[in-house]
Amino acid sequence: MLEFLETITGVPTPLLFGQLLLGLINGAFYAMLSLGLAVIFGLLNIINFTHGAQFMMGAFVAWMLLAWAGIGYWGALILAPLIVGATGVVIERLMISRLYKLDHLYGLLLTFGIGLMIEGVFRNEFGSSGLPYRIPAELSGAWDLGFMFMPIYRGWVVVFSLVICLATWLVIEKTRLGAYLRAATENAPLVQAFGVNVPRMITLTYGAGVALAALAGVLAAPIYSVNPQMGTNLIIVVFAVVVIGGMGSILGSVITGFGLGVVEGLTKVYWPEASATVIFVIMAIVLLTRPAGLFGRA
Amino acid sequence: MDFNRRSLLAAGSAATIAPLSRARAQGQAIRIGVLTDMSGPYRDTTGPGSVVMTQAAGAEMANRGFTVEVLSADHQNRPDVGANLARQWYDQGVDAIVDVPTSSVALAVNQIAREKNKVFLNSGAATSDLTGAQCSPNTVHWTYDTWMLAKGTGGAIVRTGGDSWFFITADYAFGHALERDTATFVRQAGGQVMGQVRYPFPATTDFSSFVVQAQASRAKVLGMANASTDTVNTIKAAREFGLHRSMKLAALLMGVMDIHALGLESAQGLLLTESFYWDLNDRTRALTQRTRAANQNRPPAMVPAGCYGATLHYLKAVADMGAAAAKADGRAAVARMKAMPTDDDAFGPGRIREDGRKIHPVFLFEVKSPAESRAPYDYYKVAATTPAEDAFRPMNEGGCSLVRS
Structure with missing residues (x-):
């Protein structure tokens, strides 16, 4: 079987397994980021282009907590999403909330602008080449899986983000709060008539979506260079993920996130030059054949 | 501004x-x-x-x-x-x-x-x-230039026995030139290039896939024909996947600011080539x-x-x-x-x-360990100096039309 795989793919099987696993790890980041985007789009109808900057802020806040307050990785995992989420709440209250009556495009432009400004401020303050952040001692080291060397930290990223994705899905699909959220998406005035404070719910949803981005940022801090443009490259891919999965579909964005991570990982072996393009090719094909996305409802 | x-x-x-x-x-x-x-x-x-x-x-x-x-x-x-x-x-x-x-x-x-x-x-x-x-x-x-970097870092590593290379290359003019010039040095010294991956620039964040491919090549040296954040991310991934235990890392273009971003803990011992250092x-x-x-x-x-x-x-x-x-x-x-x-x-x-x-003149620097560094940006010690006349590509090899032979 293994030899058969090797013959048809032309790549040694251990390498192929390794690449599949690495694809899943990258997919974990895509899934967490697209999850936040999907939650925000589902309820607010805002395409949150600040998401990349908020991912970056998560990583930077983790660095600041360590450098300025001596709070390490585990503290940052809780505090950074709260802090960045709170800034999201402020942005929603002060600016985004004024745009709900207008076309999608305005929200997109506003959040894109806010993202650029946040990035600019961090670049001015911290430069572009980045800051060091170490893998926590408990998670450093690696397992020898036989077919590859698996850093413990990367394993942790996959498991942790799966748990978060599952928890978010459960909250939205299986709890009373989630039911309110879904109802408000369908018909906000009606839900408000039942005595639910919809504007507050919207604000908190935006904050939660932003917190998810920041959480992904904390997870990324030890393995990628913590720099102001770290979200820019990732976020374009994540938007493609959301579009392919179906705008606003929670489960769709999670499955597509992991799936596309794997597709991208395999492209990196067979045709590395195209690894940045492959996701957009898939996006084009999906949009042509299923305009609502793989999991979206037209 | x-x-x-x-x-x-x-x-x-x-x-x-x-x-x-x-x-x-x-x-x-x-x-x-x-x-x-x-x-x-x-x-x-x-x-x-x-x-x-x-x-x-x-x-x-x-x-x-x-x-x-x-x-x-x-x-x-x-x-x-x-x-x-x-x-x-x-x-x-x-x-x-x-x-x-x-x-x-x-x-x-x-x-x-x-x-x-x-x-x-x-x-x-x-x-x-x-x-x-x-x-x-x-x-x-x-x-x-890429020739000087290739000779400085590449040449030094080949001399110490690093005779088989795998390149991770940024897929544009700079990466190609740096890979080409380094590969020339490796081959001239009797070494061989076992393979390379060229990744999309600047749209790549994760280098683990390329690092694992490098590992599978069984080459002795990982040549990083890239720069700045990309190099930092490549080194971070290489350390994480234990690459530095089986391969020598050659950062072909790296500077003081990149070392600052990487931290001495991860950067110590790296060899790099520059023509200027403040100290x-x-x-x-x-x-x-x-x-x-x-x-x-x-x-x-x-x-x-x-x-x-x-x-x-x-x-x-x-x-x-x-x-x-x-x-x-x-x-x-x-x-x-x-x-x-x-x-x-x-x-x-x-x-x-x-x-x-x-x-x-061009200098081969070795990055200090955290213990050796006394102040911020005190990162290098000089490992070797190449005199000006030997540090750059001889004029007759460049193919420049301005040079009268």
């Missing part, structure tokens, strides 16, 4: 009053445009630092019968944007464009400077084609001291130091031939630069060859 209300006010009032009085006192203005990366991955190694160091050179050459005006712009690492800005600047009376990191942009500006008979003082771009197949009588390539000698330390305040309290990195050296020498040539003649004919100004020996605090004495290549 950093603006505050006071500097804006000051700039506003200066703009209304200064030109008149200066024009009367000093005659012509030499306009220098720093075209650089203000917003992308190369900002810290070039960017505002390059502007500060160009201004420093301008200030040292004040009162020589002309004024020096320094402009700056962001080319966003895009050849189309860079080419447009360069055309606009040259048409609006800019005499020399300085810096231009990102080889693809630099090659575009190289063409335009020649077309318009202006001056191009390159410090930031690495491709050795600027003084090879694409050399130009209007261009000086000051600081470093090299008394002259480099004096230069650092002079410019520290303007530089956000950081020492100059190699590329900004090159902007300083190149601008200073250009202005000396302008003073020598007269501002009017220098403005009228960029080719003549560059010819004068080549005719005069160079000397500055950053690179010491040197010269510019016929093909436009500036030559000076």
Whole structure:
């Protein structure tokens, strides 16, 4: 079987397994980021282009907590999403909330602008080449899986983000709060008539979506260079993920996130030059054949 | 750029009053445009630092019968944007464009400077084609190039037994040139290249896939033909996946700012090649001291130091031939630069060859361990020095049409 795989793919099987696993790890980041985007789009109808900057802020806040307050990785995992989420709440209250009556495009432009400004401020303050952040001692080291060397930290990223994705899905699909959220998406005035404070719910949803981005940022801090443009490259891919999965579909964005991570990982072996393009090719094909996305409802 | 209300006010009032009085006192203005990366991955190694160091050179050459005006712009690492800005600047009376990191942009500006008979003082771009197949009588390539990096780091590692290589290469002009030049050294020394991956630039964040492919190649050395954040991310991934235990890591282009980003813990022991380091000698330390305040309290990195050296020498040539003649004919100004020996605090004495290549000694540095480093940016110790004449590609091997054989 293994030899058969090797013959048809032309790549040694251990390498192929390794690449599949690495694809899943990258997919974990895509899934967490697209999850936040999907939650925000589902309820607010805002395409949150600040998401990349908020991912970056998560990583930077983790660095600041360590450098300025001596709070390490585990503290940052809780505090950074709260802090960045709170800034999201402020942005929603002060600016985004004024745009709900207008076309999608305005929200997109506003959040894109806010993202650029946040990035600019961090670049001015911290430069572009980045800051060091170490893998926590408990998670450093690696397992020898036989077919590859698996850093413990990367394993942790996959498991942790799966748990978060599952928890978010459960909250939205299986709890009373989630039911309110879904109802408000369908018909906000009606839900408000039942005595639910919809504007507050919207604000908190935006904050939660932003917190998810920041959480992904904390997870990324030890393995990628913590720099102001770290979200820019990732976020374009994540938007493609959301579009392919179906705008606003929670489960769709999670499955597509992991799936596309794997597709991208395999492209990196067979045709590395195209690894940045492959996701957009898939996006084009999906949009042509299923305009609502793989999991979206037209 | 950093603006505050006071500097804006000051700039506003200066703009209304200064030109008149200066024009009367000093005659012509030499306009220098720093075209650089203000917003992308190369900002810290070039960017505002390059502007500060160009201004420093301008200030040292004040009162020589002309004024020096320094402009700056962001080319966003895009050849189309860079080419447009360069055309606009040259048409609006800019005499020399300085810096231009990102080889693809630099090659575009190289063409335009020649077309318009202006001056191009390159410090930031690495491709050795600027003084090879694409050399130009209007261009000086000051600081470093891919051939010099390849020889410096690649050559040193091959000598210590690293004879089989795998490359992780940024898929654009710079990465290709660096990989090609290093592979040449490896093969000349009897070594072999076991493979390479070329990844999309600048859209790649995760390098683990490439690191694992490198591991599977069973090569002894991982050659990183990339720069800045990409190199930092590659090294981080290599350490995570235990690559450094079985392979030697060769960061072919890396600087003080990248070491700062990576942290000494991960960077210690790396070998790298640069032609300038702030703590090299008394002259480099004096230069650092002079410019520290303007530089956000950081020492100059190699590329900004090159902007300083190149601008200073250009202005000396302008003073020598007269501002009017220098403005009228960029080719003549560059010819004068080549005719005069160079000397500055950053690179010491040197010269510019016929093909436009500036030559000076080149250093192989080893990154200090956290224990050895006594202050921020105290990162290097000198492992080897290559004299100027041996550090760069011999003129007859570059294929430059300006070189008479």
